[in-house]
Amino acid sequence: MDIILLQRIEKLGTIGDVVTVKDGYARNYLLPNKKALRANEANKKVFEANRERLEKENAERRTEAETAGEKVAGTEIVLIRASSNSGQLYGSVNVRDIVAGLEEKGHEIDKKQVIMGNPIKTLGMHDVRIDLHPEVSVTIKANVARSDDEAELQAQGVDVMAQMFEEDNVPASFTEERDPNAEPGEIPAEMLEDGVEAETIEGEETSEETTEG
Known part of the structure; x- marks a missing residue:
């Protein structure tokens, strides 16, 4: 269906443009909401006769909206859910x-x-x-x-x-309370993986041997 836009419609055009849209979109939304007119000869004449007034009214509404927009833009609303x-x-x-x-x-x-x-x-x-x-x-x-x-x-x-x-995703052992009897720098046994404890003990023995030598 060919229609005459009475206001700017995103992705379609601006006031006065004649565009083609799907019949359902025109009948169910644009026409009943007075956003457009059928693009027949009678309506084209009516629109042209009122174009200046319509454009002036649109400009006034746009100015009012811009003023309101300065106040609401960036507003943050908190919604607890x-x-x-x-x-x-x-x-x-x-x-x-x-x-x-x-x-x-x-x-x-x-x-x-x-x-x-x-x-x-x-x-x-x-x-x-x-x-x-x-x-x-x-x-x-x-x-x-x-x-x-x-x-x-x-x-x-x-x-x-x-x-x-x-x-x-933090391992439970990292969130448990530290053993109050642990020595400074000591890693709790429950946090040690297989092989880590043996490696640590072996390292300690090596250190002692070095000291003795």
Whole structure:
């Protein structure tokens, strides 16, 4: 279907462009949302007669969006969620959560303006795009963590998920409390692998022989 765009549409064109799209996309989205008109002769005449007014109104909305964008751009919202040890959330963070988080920061954003693609399903810092106008987009940060302390670390650039992975892979013997009776520099026996203890003892004997000689 050929249509006349009434505003900029990503990957299609800008206001006044005549483009061809799939019928379903036009009927189900562009036309009912008044983002475009059918490109017939009658509508072309109507558009041309109103082009100046439409372009002026679009410019005014763009300016308002740019002003709002300066305030919301870079905003960080903290979302506390439960997760598995691998960092996978029990559930997900969706558009409603982003809108609610921004509202707590004093930003009124419509859910249609939040562009996520897919819900967030892991801990960490995530970029979320906010389309304030067809020609004005800003990015905010969704800090998804298990606690306020972890959120603060992530905000400082710490990769909490990487730390979780490292902790899960540290041998248990390295995390056990040191034997209080061990001599300074002595390695606990339970941390020695097969062959290491014998090699150490042999080295000690060699040292004694050298001393005697």
